[in-house]
Amino acid sequence: MTEIFTGNFTQQEPIPEAGIEAALKVMRSGRLHRYNVAEGEAGETALLEQEFAAYTGAKYCLAVASGGYAMGAALRALGVAPGAQVLTNAFTLAPVPGAIAAVGAVPVFIGVTPDLVIDLGDLAQKVRGEAKVLMLSHMRGHICDMERLMAICDDAGVAVIEDCAHTMGGAWKGVPSGRQGVMGCYSTQTYKHMNSGEGGLLVSDDAELMARAIMLSGSYMLFERHLAAPPPEAFAEIKYQTPNVSGRMDNLRAAILRPQLADLPAQVARWNARYRVLEEGLADVPGLALTTRPAEETYVGSSIQFLLTDWEEPAITEVLARCAKRGVELKWFGAAEPAGFTSRYDSWRYAPSAPMPASDRVLRGIVDMRIPLTFSEEDCALIARIIRAEVSAVYQAA
Numbered sequence: 001m002t003e004i005f006t007g008n009f010t011q012q013e014p015i016p017e018a019g020i021e022a023a024l025k026v027m028r029s030g031r032l033h034r035y036n037v038a039e040g041e042a043g044e045t046a047l048l049e050q051e052f053a054a055y056t057g058a059k060y061c062l063a064v065a066s067g068g069y070a071m072g073a074a075l076r077a078l079g080v081a082p083g084a085q086v087l088t089n090a091f092t093l094a095p096v097p098g099a100i101a102a103v104g105a106v107p108v109f110i111g112v113t114p115d116l117v118i119d120l121g122d123l124a125q126k127v128r129g130e131a132k133v134l135m136l137s138h139m140r141g142h143i144c145d146m147e148r149l150m151a152i153c154d155d156a157g158v159a160v161i162e163d164c165a166h167t168m169g170g171a172w173k174g175v176p177s178g179r180q181g182v183m184g185c186y187s188t189q190t191y192k193h194m195n196s197g198e199g200g201l202l203v204s205d206d207a208e209l210m211a212r213a214i215m216l217s218g219s220y221m222l223f224e225r226h227l228a229a230p231p232p233e234a235f236a237e238i239k240y241q242t243p244n245v246s247g248r249m250d251n252l253r254a255a256i257l258r259p260q261l262a263d264l265p266a267q268v269a270r271w272n273a274r275y276r277v278l279e280e281g282l283a284d285v286p287g288l289a290l291t292t293r294p295a296e297e298t299y300v301g302s303s304i305q306f307l308l309t310d311w312e313e314p315a316i317t318e319v320l321a322r323c324a325k326r327g328v329e330l331k332w333f334g335a336a337e338p339a340g341f342t343s344r345y346d347s348w349r350y351a352p353s354a355p356m357p358a359s360d361r362v363l364r365g366i367v368d369m370r371i372p373l374t375f376s377e378e379d380c381a382l383i384a385r386i387i388r389a390e391v392s393a394v395y396q397a398a
């Protein structure tokens with residue numbers, strides 16, 4: 001009998017009941033705008049910021065409209081001007097080069113290793129160029145050797161912004177992802193680790209950068225109502241000098257996020273249990289390589305990648321088609337045309353770059369799969385059996 005998987009790869013879990021209750025309360029109050037609070041009330045957004053700052057161990061936190069907005073605010077806070085170069089990953093998703101382009105800056109792409117992290121050798125070369133900022137994307141939750149990366153960037157005087165859209169809850173040697181760079185950016189969009197539809201969070205220990213980000217987000221002169229903001233003195237000059245680029249979070253989204261933040265450690269454990277079932281089920285399949293996960297990395301297994309390195313294109317599309325027929329939706333980063341979210345550096349033609357043959361070889365082989373928490377561990381075991389069977393069948397025929 002041929003096993004078929006019938007789960008839905010884009011079905012997330014419902015919002016926790018506590019979040020629904022809190023959201024109803026906000027709606028009944030009519031006070032959705034973050035600064036529209038009753039006398040003596042902190043507001044859901046300010047409380048979320050305080051709680052997320054505590055969760056990451058950051059001094060300051062700002063909740064914003066999206067992960068992309070958080071990255072843009074970080075770039076602006078660092079003074080990235082139109083025409084400036086910004087280093088970033090060749091293997092990432094469109095909002096990352098998009099945030100750089102949105103401030104008029106020019107992405108300069110750094111290669112990817114077979115373990116799907118930024119190529120530190122390539123970084124060490126390119127860090128000698130014009131760029132003064134690295135937008136580091138922890139793409140698909142893979143964290144590079146952060147000590148080496150920070151040493152390379154510190155040496156060259158390059159500031160690091162961390163894009164933690166896929167590493168909220170992750171860490172390197174116990175340091176939460178987003179806490180080694182000058183600013184850390186997170187997304188609470190539906191497909192990330194907390195779900196408010198759209199939303200973002202920005203953390204930093206740097207009072208000046210955070211004061212700028214808060215002014216940018218559209219705080220008018222109400223920054224004193226924040227619970228995770230730098231002291232008022234930090235705003236003395238900045239409040240006159242920083243334009244308003246509205247991108248606040250609202251109390252409704254913050255209300256549904258706060259209970260999810262409380263649940264995050266438990267959710268991370270559930271993701272990783274599923275990830276390990278898949279990883280075990282895909283071990284030792286001829287022609288298929290899994291990434292190795294270093295002991296220093298605390299990852300969140302909300303997706304899994306494997307490599308079909310040097311496979312011919314028709315064989316890869318055959319694997320994808322066979323898996324799809326059995327209900328397993330895989331995404332391939334190697335296709336000639338970007339499809340859905342699977343674009344890569346040479347798809348972003350507004351940011352031309354020289355080809356990177358070693359990275360191209362990796363990118364051509366990357367197959368990616370989301371792991372929604374609506375899948376059980378048994379589902380993951382079944383999915384692994386299907387992928388194993390179909391990859392093996394195509395590999396043997398080739």
Ligand SMILES: *Cc1c(COP(=O)(O)O)cnc(C)c1O
Nearest residue numbers: 066067068093095163165187189
């Ligand atoms: C989702 C995502 C973001 C931020 O996305 P928003 O949709 O703007 O919240 C940033 N980087 C990566 C790699 C992402 O996948």
